[in-house]
Amino acid sequence: MSRKIENLNFLVKPGDREKLTDYTERKAEWFFSRSFDTDGNQFIEWRDFEVFADIVTEATGRNPREDTEFVNTILAKRRPLWNELLRTCDMNGDGRISLEEWKDFWGAAADFVHQHDSLPETMKVIAKHYFHSLDVKKDGVISRDAVRRGFIQAGGSRIDADRLYAHATKRGRQFTESVYVDMFMGMVASMDEDHPSKYLLVGFPANQGASSTTVVTNDGAGSSGSITTSTESSEYQYGPRTTPPNTYRMDGAYQ
Numbered sequence: 208m209s210r211k212i213e214n215l216n217f218l219v220k221p222g223d224r225e226k227l228t229d230y231t232e233r234k235a236e237w238f239f240s241r242s243f244d245t246d247g248n249q250f251i252e253w254r255d256f257e258v259f260a261d262i263v264t265e266a267t268g269r270n271p272r273e274d275t276e277f278v279n280t281i282l283a284k285r286r287p288l289w290n291e292l293l294r295t296c297d298m299n300g301d302g303r304i305s306l307e308e309w310k311d312f313w314g315a316a317a318d319f320v321h322q323h324d325s326l327p328e329t330m331k332v333i334a335k336h337y338f339h340s341l342d343v344k345k346d347g348v349i350s351r352d353a354v355r356r357g358f359i360q361a362g363g364s365r366i367d368a369d370r371l372y373a374h375a376t377k378r379g380r381q382f383t384e385s386v387y388v389d390m391f392m393g394m395v396a397s398m399d400e401d402h403p404s405k406y407l408l409v410g411f412p413a414n415q416g417a418s419s420t421t422v423v424t425n426d427g428a429g430s431s432g433s434i435t436t437s438t439e440s441s442e443y444q445y446g447p448r449t450t451p452p453n454t455y456r457m458d459g460a461y462q
């Protein structure tokens with residue numbers, strides 16, 4: 208069934224944002240600002256990816272002006288994602304995606320999920336990008352540690368990371384790409400505020416406890432917004448107190 212619908216046409220039309228409920232609209236807005244609109248100007252542009260790459264580079268102690276090869280490696284990983292976003296979401300063809308275009312996209316995608324019980328291709332590209340960013344060992348499975356590190360890097364809480372992981376691995380299953388894509392589908396389309404797929408939205412206000420939780424570091428200080436610069440050690444290591452960017456930095460580009 209799901210294979211048959213792979214090729215179903217997915218079209219976004221102006222006004223598809225009307226298909227959003229208050230709750231799904233809030234999720235769309237959160238994802239827009241936390242995942243993509245790095246500079247917060249209400250548009251997703253290639254510039255946002257460049258800012259993101261600089262932030263990630265600085266978080267590893269490198270100078271983005273000098274280590275351009277490192278920066279370009281990060282950008283190269285995200286170029287296909289950007290091309291896909293532009294292709295599907297940039298309806299007026301101005302080379303950037305406004306918040307309204309994004310909401311039309313999200314509304315069309317949620318409607319597609321309700322009709323076909325499957326994600327449209329562009330949403331799958333986004334989901335798979337984030338899955339592979341978290342699959343740091345490249346073995347097709349996300350570990351609990353990887354989820355925690357990803358959440359903390361993105362300014363989220365360890366408690367929410369554990370909630371997400373517990374749901375993803377319920378009944379003994381592994382956190383594979385297909386589990387991730389399924390949860391992503393729920394995150395896009397579910398109107399149920401208790402649906403655990405919401406935990407994919409790092410720091411989302413509706414995630415109970417997210418706003419009141421701080422991550423306790425080795426020195427005991429709350430630093431939910433700190434940046435980890437090591438991705439393989441068993442203890443979380445915190446870099447300098449950099450202001451966390453307004454983005455969902457679950458990107459494995461450090462590896």
Ligand SMILES: [Ca+2]
Pocket residue numbers: 243244245246247248249250251252255
């Ligand atoms: Ca922007």
Ligand SMILES: [Ca+2]
Pocket residue numbers: 296297298299300301302303304305308
């Ligand atoms: Ca546009």
